Amino acid sequence: MIKSKLNREDYPWYNFYKDVPKHLKYSDDLMVEVVMKVALKYPNSYAIEYYNNKITYKELVDRIVACAKSLKTIGVNQGDIVSICMPNTPEALIMFYAVNLVGAVSNMIHPLSSEKEIEMYLNKTKSKVIMTIDMNYKKVINIINNTSVSKVIISSAGYSLKGFKKKMYSIFNTDVTKAIKKIRQVFLKAFQNREVISYKKFAQKGNSYYEDYACDRKGEDLAVILYSGGTSGTPKGIMLSNNNINALSFQASLMCVPLGPGDSIIAILPIFHGFGLGVCIHTCLFVGAKAILVPTFKGKKLNDLIKKTNPTVLVGVPTLFEALVRNEPKKGLDLSNIKLIISGGDVLPENKYNEYNEFFARHGSKAKIRVGYGLTESTAASCLNPSNVKHRPNSIGIPLPDMIYKIVKIGTTKEADIMEDGEICINGPTVMMGYLNEEEETRNTLKEHKDGKTWLHTGDVGCMDEDGFVYFKSRIKRIIISSGYNVYPSYIEEIINKHEYVSNSTVIGVPDKYRGQRVKAYVVLKKEVKLDENVKEEIKQYCEKYIAKYALPREYEFKNELPKTLVGKIAYTVLEEEEKLKEKLNFNK
Numbered sequence: 001m002i003k004s005k006l007n008r009e010d011y012p013w014y015n016f017y018k019d020v021p022k023h024l025k026y027s028d029d030l031m032v033e034v035v036m037k038v039a040l041k042y043p044n045s046y047a048i049e050y051y052n053n054k055i056t057y058k059e060l061v062d063r064i065v066a067c068a069k070s071l072k073t074i075g076v077n078q079g080d081i082v083s084i085c086m087p088n089t090p091e092a093l094i095m096f097y098a099v100n101l102v103g104a105v106s107n108m109i110h111p112l113s114s115e116k117e118i119e120m121y122l123n124k125t126k127s128k129v130i131m132t133i134d135m136n137y138k139k140v141i142n143i144i145n146n147t148s149v150s151k152v153i154i155s156s157a158g159y160s161l162k163g164f165k166k167k168m169y170s171i172f173n174t175d176v177t178k179a180i181k182k183i184r185q186v187f188l189k190a191f192q193n194r195e196v197i198s199y200k201k202f203a204q205k206g207n208s209y210y211e212d213y214a215c216d217r218k219g220e221d222l223a224v225i226l227y228s229g230g231t232s233g234t235p236k237g238i239m240l241s242n243n244n245i246n247a248l249s250f251q252a253s254l255m256c257v258p259l260g261p262g263d264s265i266i267a268i269l270p271i272f273h274g275f276g277l278g279v280c281i282h283t284c285l286f287v288g289a290k291a292i293l294v295p296t297f298k299g300k301k302l303n304d305l306i307k308k309t310n311p312t313v314l315v316g317v318p319t320l321f322e323a324l325v326r327n328e329p330k331k332g333l334d335l336s337n338i339k340l341i342i343s344g345g346d347v348l349p350e351n352k353y354n355e356y357n358e359f360f361a362r363h364g365s366k367a368k369i370r371v372g373y374g375l376t377e378s379t380a381a382s383c384l385n386p387s388n389v390k391h392r393p394n395s396i397g398i399p400l401p402d403m404i405y406k407i408v409k410i411g412t413t414k415e416a417d418i419m420e421d422g423e424i425c426i427n428g429p430t431v432m433m434g435y436l437n438e439e440e441e442t443r444n445t446l447k448e449h450k451d452g453k454t455w456l457h458t459g460d461v462g463c464m465d466e467d468g469f470v471y472f473k474s475r476i477k478r479i480i481i482s483s484g485y486n487v488y489p490s491y492i493e494e495i496i497n498k499h500e501y502v503s504n505s506t507v508i509g510v511p512d513k514y515r516g517q518r519v520k521a522y523v524v525l526k527k528e529v530k531l532d533e534n535v536k537e538e539i540k541q542y543c544e545k546y547i548a549k550y551a552l553p554r555e556y557e558f559k560n561e562l563p564k565t566l567v568g569k570i571a572y573t574v575l576e577e578e579e580k581l582k583e584k585l586n587f588n589k
Helices: 002-006 012-016 031-041 057-073 090-101 115-125 134-146 163-172 176-190 199-208 242-255 274-286 299-309 318-326 350-362 439-445 489-497 533-546 572-588
Strands: 046-050 053-056 081-085 105-108 129-133 151-155 195-198 222-228 236-241 264-267 290-293 313-316 340-343 369-375 380-384 395-399 404-408 422-427 446-448 454-464 470-475 480-482 485-487 502-512 516-525 555-558
Touching: 012 395, 031 057, 031 090, 031 242, 031 274, 046 057, 046 090, 053 057, 057 090, 057 199, 081 090, 081 115, 090 105, 090 129, 090 151, 090 290, 105 115, 115 134, 115 236, 129 134, 134 151, 134 176, 151 176, 151 199, 176 195, 195 199, 222 242, 222 274, 236 242, 242 274, 242 380, 264 274, 264 299, 264 313, 274 290, 274 313, 274 369, 274 380, 299 318, 313 318, 318 350, 318 502, 340 350, 350 369, 350 489, 369 395, 404 454, 439 446, 439 454, 470 489, 480 502, 480 516, 485 489, 489 502, 489 516, 489 533, 502 572, 516 533, 533 555
Parallel strands: 046 290, 081 105, 081 129, 105 222, 129 151, 151 195, 264 290, 313 340, 340 369, 516 555
Antiparallel strands: 046 053, 222 236, 369 380, 380 395, 395 470, 404 422, 422 454, 446 454, 454 470, 480 485, 502 516
């Protein structure tokens, strides 16, 4: 049993670490202090690229310090909450690290959130300052007086653009001056002493600040709040410390060697998401590499972006790789510079793994996709397939240094056997501090076991082989119970996705009076396949061949596309809600 090995210091996955240490020595630095130390080593190396505008490490740190001074001038102090509602722009990153430098806490909000969601995030954290993208000004107008926010900083995706691009952005996008004027009018109707200011003017405020701007916060202190569904599905504020994010970057940098100055990562994954912030940004800066910031994901232009920027590292979710393949140019795409490819954030079916690797090989890259796993509650990645072993189908890899994985029987803390399905549990320095103002939810997720360690119960079903490789199976909540049988949607999806006609699919459980739940599959065909009765029948017969009868989809619905979450995952819950509504309407007839 794995159990006997997990109670010792010779965990089986150590055999695959090669030159990676089993344990690391962590500093007690703030995140910004880590970046500053890198800047001392590589002052003239590029830290950020944004539409051909490049910023060196020295320039980045200078702008962070200036921003920190500006924060002090508007009254931001140690422990205050500053909400950042921005896409991936230089100003958003500078603000993030400046907030860290003055000892405040960054509350990261998706800019495409609804106005009521933004209101909830502001009130949940009692934010006194919000930095937001100009296109959100109407949302801010509608909710700002329902919050305790006293300062609004309006930025723009065009702020760091130059020349023709800047001019075109100003023509076709929201005018910052207009946004500021409108929000000020709303402020004046309610309270005085509130301020609305452009990022440009805000950044200049620090020029006249000569007092101390640094803080006495430590690595163990709260640094950032990110959002996830938690175990109940409602948004939870995930509290992460400096140590959480720095530990992730240290671990990941060793598992992904050699990376350093001269390397570059396309940062498409958003900074308000753990994967984007922790891996694409902080880990990148941790090693002195360059982050190529992309504020919006446009699948059709992704190949062109790669051709222009020539990155050495590609980190993404399966949606990103699918966009590359779907929009493959007939010629001219040279990927030989890419030496590391990481996929995480969602399940990567085996057939897609092979298809994407063939795509990269076709265009000159010798890298193979390394599948990883993590969740925001563990500061994004905590498990990754090593580079020096043969691919193990459907494996999400081995734990990073100082991270411990174990599988427990669902609903218990009792350890499962080798290859027995159970709940994935994680222990280690990247495990979150807890959920903000959610004591019960925190207790349901962070549990102390008999070994005295606190384990993160992920809510995911998986298993572990005798070598310590982990295999993700499904979300616990996604188990469909049909006629007493447990059906795992991700397993059914993987089979359907292997059919030559299928581009993608998702599977949900639909209420059924007889079975409790029946399995329904939503299928997206490849663009060259025309939907007709023959195609439907062929896919149905294929499923009957490869799927057990009790787990077979009872319904198939063919769609042009599947709904996605704000970070690009398939939003199966949207489909579940649609089915519940249909059921309700039928009941009322």
